Amino acid sequence: xxxxTVDLGRRSYEIxxxxxxxxxxxxxxxxxxxxxxxxxxxxxxxxxLYGDQVxxxxxxxxxxxxxxxxxxxxxxxDYAWSHYILTELLKRGLDRNSCIVALGGGVIGDITGFAxxxxxxxxxxxxxxxxxxxxxxxxxxxxxxxxxxxxxxxxGTFYQPRLVWIDPGTLETLPPRELLCGIAEVIKYGIIxxxxxxxxxxxxxxxxxxxxxxxxxxxxxxxxEIKAEVVSNDERESGLRAVLNFGHTIGHAVxxxxxxxxxxxxxxxxxxxxxxxxxSKILRLLDAEQLERIKTLISVYGLPCDLPDDLDAGNLxxxxxxxxxxxxxxxxFALPERxxxxxxxxxxxxxxxxxxxxx
Numbered sequence: 138x139x140x141x142t143v144d145l146g147r148r149s150y151e152i153x154x155x156x157x158x159x160x161x162x163x164x165x166x167x168x169x170x171x172x173x174x175x176x177x178x179x180x181x182x183x184x185x186l187y188g189d190q191v192x193x194x195x196x197x198x199x200x201x202x203x204x205x206x207x208x209x210x211x212x213x214x215d216y217a218w219s220h221y222i223l224t225e226l227l228k229r230g231l232d233r234n235s236c237i238v239a240l241g242g243g244v245i246g247d248i249t250g251f252a253x254x255x256x257x258x259x260x261x262x263x264x265x266x267x268x269x270x271x272x273x274x275x276x277x278x279x280x281x282x283x284x285x286x287x288x289x290x291x292x293g294t295f296y297q298p299r300l301v302w303i304d305p306g307t308l309e310t311l312p313p314r315e316l317l318c319g320i321a322e323v324i325k326y327g328i329i330x331x332x333x334x335x336x337x338x339x340x341x342x343x344x345x346x347x348x349x350x351x352x353x354x355x356x357x358x359x360x361x362e363i364k365a366e367v368v369s370n371d372e373r374e375s376g377l378r379a380v381l382n383f384g385h386t387i388g389h390a391v392x393x394x395x396x397x398x399x400x401x402x403x404x405x406x407x408x409x410x411x412x413x414x415x416x417s418k419i420l421r422l423l424d425a426e427q428l429e430r431i432k433t434l435i436s437v438y439g440l441p442c443d444l445p446d447d448l449d450a451g452n453l454x455x456x457x458x459x460x461x462x463x464x465x466x467x468x469x470f471a472l473p474e475r476x477x478x479x480x481x482x483x484x485x486x487x488x489x490x491x492x493x494x495x496x
Contacts, residue, residue, distance in 0.1 A: 163198030269319025318403025407440030
């Protein structure tokens with residue numbers, strides 16, 4: 138089993154990674170001394186695959202266990218469904234020492250964390266991510282939230298899990314499109330933080346897409362290490378952590394404009410990384426050769442790199458102006474200045490953003 142620690146003082150926690158560790162979840166929960174009732178939050182798709190295994194593990198460790206299922210899809214990550222989860226927790230009588238488990242991808246992890254952070258002003262929760270995107274990104278770092286029709290993740294909290302329990306074996310049932318969405322976030326880490334990791338992603342595509350165990354374990358662990366380092370230095374995104382938003386300012390606008398039904402999150406981020414890299418070149422931060430390397434790698438993994446003709450740049454900019462990272466009317470962008478390093482920029486001229494979005 139591989140271990141990565143997110144060092145946040147008394148809120149520190151472990152990310153444990155190992156193929157086949159799912160059945161050991163219950164015994165690990167037992168060590169925390171949680172109250173005897175545990176809730177498992179999931180969706181019907183994931184629960185049909187792994188629900189019985191997780192319930193058996195938790196019950197085998199002596200807990201009473203119940204499930205709450207919400208529909209599968211980004212469009213269901215909203216306040217109404219978080220209220221439904223909270224209602225179920227109240228019906229079951231969970232107390233302040235209770236724990237809920239997020240079994241699923243990023244949507245389940247975000248909404249479960251949000252519910253945990255608000256129920257009785259905060260109860261324990263554990264992330265059990267089953268998609269690559271969740272394993273390498275959204276399950277780590279403590280960002281929780283739900284969407285609003287005016288913008289993605291506009292309602293949320295910073296609230297750390299007690300544990301992240303990653304079994305790469307769950308990726309074997311992941312649809313190829315979902316796997317590639319996770320790859321987008323992995324590529325992001327190489328661009329903003331680690332050029333050698335970027336090179337690994339370039340060279341090892343066949344092994345990664347083929348779920349070769351060593352390659353998959355490596356990209357999960359390295360991604361978690363990078364995110365843990367960033368979050369440990371800036372938990373609440375007051376500075377450094379903003380580099381993790383590379384690709385997300387435009388990506389979130391694309392998701393909002395298309396009502397979360399056309400692009401999966403990783404696809405929107407892949408598109409956002411291409412367009413934000415283009416913006417970086419326009420601002421003379423990134424040279425043409427590095428821009429082409431970035432665009433080539435994103436395209437090689439089958440992710441979109443060009444803005445579709447039917448998406449209006451003006452509408453996207455309007456969504457960006459409502460982004461939660463906007464301060465005093467200035468949009469924030471994390472932009473690569475080289476492969477392996479990124480900077481934060483505010484106050485970028487609207488004409489430059491329009492050029493980056495131009496067809």
